[in-house]
Amino acid sequence: MIFSLLIAAIAGVPLIGVVLWWLLIKTEGVYLGRRTVIWLYDVYARRYDAIKQYDSFGEEIYLARPVLARLRDVRAPLVLDVATGTGRLPLALLQVPTFQGRILALDLSRRMLAVAAEKLAPFGNRVVLLHHAAESLPFPDDTFDLVTCLEALEFMMDPRCVLCELVRVLRPGGLLAITNRQGRDAKLMPGHTFPHARLERILRDDLRLTHVEIQAWQVDYRIVWAIKPGSSAPPGPLHLEDIWRCPRCGAVEMIPIEGGWRCLSCEARVPVGKDGVIEARNS
Numbered sequence: 643m644i645f646s647l648l649i650a651a652i653a654g655v656p657l658i659g660v661v662l663w664w665l666l667i668k669t670e671g672v673y674l675g676r677r678t679v680i681w682l683y684d685v686y687a688r689r690y691d692a693i694k695q696y697d698s699f700g701e702e703i704y705l706a707r708p709v710l711a712r713l714r715d716v717r718a719p720l721v722l723d724v725a726t727g728t729g730r731l732p733l734a735l736l737q738v739p740t741f742q743g744r745i746l747a748l749d750l751s752r753r754m755l756a757v758a759a760e761k762l763a764p765f766g767n768r769v770v771l772l773h774h775a776a777e778s779l780p781f782p783d784d785t786f787d788l789v790t791c792l793e794a795l796e797f798m799m800d801p802r803c804v805l806c807e808l809v810r811v812l813r814p815g816g817l818l819a820i821t822n823r824q825g826r827d828a829k830l831m832p833g834h835t836f837p838h839a840r841l842e843r844i845l846r847d848d849l850r851l852t853h854v855e856i857q858a859w860q861v862d863y864r865i866v867w868a869i870k871p872g873s874s875a876p877p878g879p880l881h882l883e884d885i886w887r888c889p890r891c892g893a894v895e896m897i898p899i900e901g902g903w904r905c906l907s908c909e910a911r912v913p914v915g916k917d918g919v920i921e922a923r924n925s
């Protein structure tokens with residue numbers, strides 16, 4: 643009996659190590675809940691860019707140019723980047739001289755946003771950073787010309803619900819660009835990644851999107867494009883107050899005040915951090 647317990651204890655140590663590696667490193671905390679995911683991104687925020695090693699040439703060729711080619715009919719697109727992290731997509735677009743649009747970028751990790759704010763400071767008010775969750779986007783239906791969510795859906799508690807949110811705020815005729823994890827690591831995240839064919843069916847049959855294309859992109863990800871059917875005029879250069887819903891009551895009646903924003907409907911105040919990030923999560 644004692645011998646069996648001893649063997650079990652010795653065998654258990656590496657097993658615990660493997661389980662912790664899977665829970666915290668491989669799947670980045672997603673099976674431990676949203677707080678753990680965000681905590682890990684907060685911890686790694688300053689090292690994230692060095693780990694990812696994106697280079698501006700590759701980001702232009704494989705990300706910014708393909709996006710802009712698909713948006714060529716929209717003169718100044720209004721873009722929403724969900725789970726922007728350290729501002730990868732805004733930076734790639736804003737560095738292209740012909741891009742004339744405005745970008746709203748949100749994330750739930752405040753420290754990732756702090757890094758994004760430093761990198762995006764030269765672009766002034768062409769990009770607005772919002773500390774907010776992807777699960778309930780604070781914007782009306784049918785708003786954005788382009789909605790993106792790159793390398794992030796698999797870290798959401800319910801990726802399918804987030805997909806619905808992304809599509810909800812996309813305007814008819816607007817473009818969705820997301821990534822789908824693939825390869826061995828995708829298989830280690832059951833319930834959080836989709837086989838490509840299944841994702842295609844969800845986008846086409848459940849969410850009623852058209853022109854769904856799933857293309858080779860990076861080793862671990864494919865890029866997925868889709869269009870929301872219908873057409874509506876591009877919203878043009880909107881101001882944030884025209885589209886931003888109060889995080890407390892949902893009214894689109896936010897006005898800028900000293901040091902932040904105020905809702906005319908419920909009087910909620912939303913502060914803006916020293917780095918310009920709107921602290922919508924704390925209100």
Ligand SMILES: C[S@@+](CC[C@H](N)C(=O)[O-])C[C@H]1O[C@@H](n2cnc3c(N)ncnc32)[C@H](O)[C@@H]1O
Binds near residue numbers: 727748
């Ligand atoms: C792998 S990073 C991707 C960042 C960026 N899109 C990129 O391609 O470099 C995943 C990001 O998703 C964010 N995230 C995870 N869950 C979130 C949620 N529920 N709401 C908003 N952001 C979330 C994390 O904070 C992190 O910044």
